[in-house]
Amino acid sequence: MPVRRKKVKRFVIDVNTYITIFINRQTDWLQSYIIQNSLEIFTDSNLVEELVRVLEYAHIKKYLPLDRIFYLTFIRSISSFIHAEDFGVKSPDEEDDYLYNLALTAHAGLLVTGEKALLKWKEAPVEAINLAAFKQLF
16 A cells, blocks of 8 residues: 655745735635645744734735734734744745744744745755645645
8 A cells, every 4th residue: 555645734834925815815715725724834923023024014015905913813813823942044044044943843844935045945944835836735
C-alpha cells in the first residue's frame, strides 16, 4: 500500500498576503478555507505590529473600505497568538526573520508570502509559498 503524505495544516501568513486578501475582499473566502480544511494559522506580536504599521500606509488605506480594527480583529479571530522563540534565523530580509521564528515555534509547515526573496530562498528553514499556491493546496 502506498504511503500517504499528511497534508500540511499549520501555516503562517505574511502581512503582505493578508493585505492582498483584504484589498481583494477575500476575508470570507479565507475564513471558510481555514474552517473547511481544519487549518491552523499562527501570529505573534511582531506580525500584529507590522500589520498595524502597514494598515496606516496611505497607499494601502485608500483600497481598504473598513477601519483597521476590523482587519486586526479578523486576524485575531482566524489565528492562534503565540510567543515565538528566537531561532537565530537569517533570512534574505532581516525584517522578515520573525516570520521564520514564528513558523518554527508553531511547527508550521509552510509560510504564505508574496515576498519574492523569501519565495526564492533555497535554505529556508520553512518552505514559502505564494497565495495562489496556498489556494490550490486543498
